[in-house]
Amino acid sequence: MPRQIFQLKVSLVGVHPLVWRRVLVPAGYTLDRLHRVVQHAMGWRDCHLHSFEIDGTQYAEPDPDGELAVRDELDVRLDAVVGKGSRFHYTYDFGDWWEHDILVEDAVTADPDERYPTCLAGERACPPEDVGGPAGHQVLLAALVDPAHPEHERLRDWAGDAYDPDAFDPGRAATLLRHLC
Template identity: 35%
Template sequence: MDKLVAGAGVGPGSILEVRVELIDSVPGIWRQLEFRGAMALNQVHRVLQVAFGWEDVHLHRFTAGDPFAPLRPVDGEVPDVVQWLPGPECEEPADRPEEGCSLEQLLALGAGAAFYEYDFGDSWLHRLELVSRRPADKDTPPARLTDGARRGPLEDSGGFPGYEQIMDTLADPSHPDYAEHSAWVAEITGPDEPFDPAFLDIPAVNQALAKTF
């Protein structure tokens, strides 16, 4: 696993269709994305930030399995979770540089699935599942959003418990915290447009992705 290099053994012309869903989101918040299979994980991170509307102001990591699933002890000790981080943040024996692993390699390690956690405080956990693979042509972009549901949660909203509480408050103008929460949301999203948690602007996301690469 230490010798993985982005693109090694991977067809450069492969396109991966991947469904990415936020764990525990009800209603589901998900994206159907196309990636070049040889894309390194640091670039996948950038795509996911754009696709879910994150602001890239917190730590993140990739894992081949659920990072919170119980691990079976080995020789009486619970092994550390192998995780892919930005190179400068790799400090522990189980840390791997995300720049040296491709998306296709990570999905292969996870038997077609992998995980991306953003913001270790709010712990927004995304599950990536490989849907299909096909050859790419010269006009295929490095990444593209093809489908999805709902906008991403608000940054620093306290994970799903906090975000759901904010959404419940905004849905009830008579709630005592309505004015405070409305002002906070407007400060984050801007006062020009009403906040709609169900709206996903796919063309806008793809325009942003086109500027990313």
């Protein structure tokens, strides 16, 4: 039977202008592998906790202390919990609380000449880690474009010269996904 591929649109909630990615992933991926896809496609560095919420159920790495009621993401295949048209959430960094809306836009048969996962498209750079969530990201964007902003110099130094909030290269993201996932 041919492999099924899900086309996902991953959008960062609460940021303007919108930061999003369109990726193709094998439908048989477990949620822990999807976590890695989202990390690499968005540009996160995977240095914080995360979870998925699908139809009211939380999936994540098991809590060693057993305090959080989550299902183990290693045990759950994507195609077992979602299908074409499904929408679910992925939250990264419980301090900054980066919520991602994930829509299963399509389900297609794998192209034998294509390598998966891959990134087809997207817009804008992922916010820097530890910027303070969507509100901190808005302050950063405002400060970067206004030399008279009281935080302009500090935040420009903090973000670094390489940070361009409008930049995104889907080819680079696709290469990362092929090598790291």
